[in-house]
Amino acid sequence: MSSKKPQPLIPRRTHERCPVCGEISYSLAGVHPQCAVRQADAKRLKRIKRDKPEGKKAKPSTGVKPWQRICPKCKALQHVRKKVCVCGHTFAVRANPPAGEGD
Numbered sequence: 001m002s003s004k005k006p007q008p009l010i011p012r013r014t015h016e017r018c019p020v021c022g023e024i025s026y027s028l029a030g031v032h033p034q035c036a037v038r039q040a041d042a043k044r045l046k047r048i049k050r051d052k053p054e055g056k057k058a059k060p061s062t063g064v065k066p067w068q069r070i071c072p073k074c075k076a077l078q079h080v081r082k083k084v085c086v087c088g089h090t091f092a093v094r095a096n097p098p099a100g101e102g103d
């Protein structure tokens, strides 16, 4: 009268999931070789980013639009088509060559 039943719950060793992409990896390390490289690369990039000194930006955030320019006198934003600033500063116009000047 043995009620012993073959347990279907066999402690089957499941494959490790790759911590990088989440897919099951069949490699011993549990990480896809390419994923390991990717992870290492990401870590390296992160470190490089962190090591990079801040404040070395090529573009200063002045908020100047392509159609605007800053008056060197009063630092006010002016439209590029404006020739004279409100402060009286005359912008040097050199886009158009003097043609027919000197009437």
Ligand SMILES: [Zn+2]
Pocket (backbone or CB within 6 Å): 018, 019, 020, 021, 022, 023, 025, 031, 032, 035
């Ligand atoms: Zn992976």
Ligand SMILES: [Zn+2]
Pocket (backbone or CB within 6 Å): 071, 072, 073, 074, 075, 076, 085, 086, 087, 088, 089
């Ligand atoms: Zn001005």
